[in-house]
Amino acid sequence: xxxxxxxxxxxxxxxxxxxxxxxxxxxxxxxxxxxxxxxxxxxxxxxxxxxxxxxxxx
Numbered sequence: 001x002x003x004x005x006x007x008x009x010x011x012x013x014x015x016x017x018x019x020x021x022x023x024x025x026x027x028x029x030x031x032x033x034x035x036x037x038x039x040x041x042x043x044x045x046x047x048x049x050x051x052x053x054x055x056x057x058x
Contacts, residue, residue: 010016031039
């Protein structure tokens, strides 16, 4: 695992996690208000679908 992290240019898994978090936050900040609303609506739809699927299970 450490070799893979090193190959990717990270000192530790924490550094990779921090990079991913920062990247996601930057991507989210670059979205327009409409895109943010669309993404939130999609997230809510997926959550509702997951709840429905869970409710159908015995």
